[in-house]
Amino acid sequence: MxxxxxxxxxxxxxxFSMVVTRLQAQNxxxxxxxxxxxxxxxxxxxxxxxVREPESYEAGHIPGSINFPAFPNWYINNPGEQPPWMELPExxxxxxxxxxxxxxxxxxxxxxxxxxxxxxxxxxxxxLTKASRAAITLxxxxxxxxxxxxxxxxxxxxxxxxxSTKPTIPxxxxxxxxxxxxxxxxxxxxxxxxxxxxxxxxxxxxxxxGLGTDYSSKRAGHxxxxxxxxxxxxxxxxxxxxxxxxxxxxxxxx
Numbered sequence: 001m002x003x004x005x006x007x008x009x010x011x012x013x014x015x016f017s018m019v020v021t022r023l024q025a026q027n028x029x030x031x032x033x034x035x036x037x038x039x040x041x042x043x044x045x046x047x048x049x050x051v052r053e054p055e056s057y058e059a060g061h062i063p064g065s066i067n068f069p070a071f072p073n074w075y076i077n078n079p080g081e082q083p084p085w086m087e088l089p090e091x092x093x094x095x096x097x098x099x100x101x102x103x104x105x106x107x108x109x110x111x112x113x114x115x116x117x118x119x120x121x122x123x124x125x126x127x128l129t130k131a132s133r134a135a136i137t138l139x140x141x142x143x144x145x146x147x148x149x150x151x152x153x154x155x156x157x158x159x160x161x162x163x164s165t166k167p168t169i170p171x172x173x174x175x176x177x178x179x180x181x182x183x184x185x186x187x188x189x190x191x192x193x194x195x196x197x198x199x200x201x202x203x204x205x206x207x208x209x210g211l212g213t214d215y216s217s218k219r220a221g222h223x224x225x226x227x228x229x230x231x232x233x234x235x236x237x238x239x240x241x242x243x244x245x246x247x248x249x250x251x252x253x254x
Contacts, residue, residue, distance in 0.1 A: 028108075031148045031250050034156045037062070037110060047103050047170070050112040051134045052127065052153065062156055063164040065112055066101060070130035073097050074137040085216060086133055088184060094141055095175050102170035103138075105177045108145040111135045113152035115247040124248050128152070128235070140184060142177030154247035190223065199226040 029036065041048065041064060048065035050057050051074065057067040071078045074097075075086040088094070103109060113131030116124040131152070138146045149156070157163055190199065201208050201222050208228040210220035222228070235248045 028145055029147065031150050032110070033150055034159055034161060037149055037156075038161060043108060045104070045106050046108045046110065047101065048110045048112060049101065049103075049134070050153065051131050052112065052114045053118075056114060056118075056153075058165065058167070060153075060157060060163040060165060062112060062153065063162055064168055066168050066170045068097065068101050070134045074134035075130075079215070083216065088137065088140070091179060094137070095177075098138075098141060098143075098175040098177070100170070100172050102173050103143065103175065104173055105142060105144070105175075107143060108147065109135075109138055109143055110147045110149055111138075112149050114154065115152035115249070116154040116245050124154070124237075124246075125232070125235070128248055136183065140180055141175075142179060151247050151249045154245055155249065158245055158247065194223075194225055199223055201226040201228050202231040203228070204230050204232070 032040075037048075040046070041062075048062055050061050050065040050067045051070040052061075052067070053069055054067060057065075061067065068074070072089070074089070076089050077083070077085045077087050079085045089097070111131050111134055114124065114127030116127075118124075118127070131148070135146050135148055193199070203214055203222075205228055206212055207214045207217070207220075208222045208226075208230075210222070213220050234251055236251050237248055238246050240246050
């Protein structure tokens, strides 16, 4: 089961790195530290969006954060169910969720992930995958300022920063943004771009080279002309001592 979850987690981990350049152009850090969030959490229009499982949020969360789990709010067809997986919610339902979360086009949304292994056996990489997908969905929906907390809630908690068990209920609004349809493309689009565009395969190298199949694929191999750039290369696990929790953090950008 862990092997399957690991393979699923490779599917989207690289996705959030695509956001970095977009936000840097706006002088907004795409991935912020726990220290940055602690100092800036009272910023006007900031929404701290915890996309972990409800039971995790209830056990402890960053003060002022709201809980809208990645599934089914920010993607549908959970992995393990009937594929295709992690599809976009219908536009009307997505806008309703954003409105319920109190997010506007002017909001600064900080996404909070689970970055360590859970008691159910789900890997930290998979929690990070789900949060990355939530961030991409928000950008697709028209939110320009989407930020990712490096190390997620697990790093925040491990550092002894203030946590709360009191849920925060957002003030609903009416979202009036517009989706950016260029972020998600179809299989037909990809097929028409073979040999014309750079295609990046973010799965692990063994899967890319056809030494095995991942949980989402029926056949071994990769899309013709695609280059391999495994998503895990962009993240690293901490090396805890004395029984401390290990969590995933973004590697040094350089």
